[in-house]
Amino acid sequence: MRVVHEASALADALALTREEARRAFGNPEVYIEKFLTHPRHVEIQVLADRYGHAVWLGSRDCSLQRRHLSLIHISEPTRPRLISYAVFCLKKKKKHHIS
Structure with missing residues (x-):
């Protein structure tokens, strides 16, 4: 590498x-x-139903990891573009669960 x-x-x-x-x-x-010099592992939680509705539940920074397991989950400020894209993707895939 x-x-x-x-x-x-x-x-x-x-x-x-x-x-x-x-x-x-x-x-x-x-x-x-x-x-990427300072990458972040950010998770966006989205809930969707079978009728095409999807809502953002929250986000968290999971960047501190050891052996691919997050050690600390920190709630962080809203990232509008990232959240909008996560909701859009879930609606497009027609998923009916929490992602």
């Missing part, structure tokens, strides 16, 4: 990473994604 901060260093870093993957796994394919 490598973090590349400059576009000019990407080709060399990719070549090194592909070679490491080939040696370690017999396959040079790698996955590239944007590096």
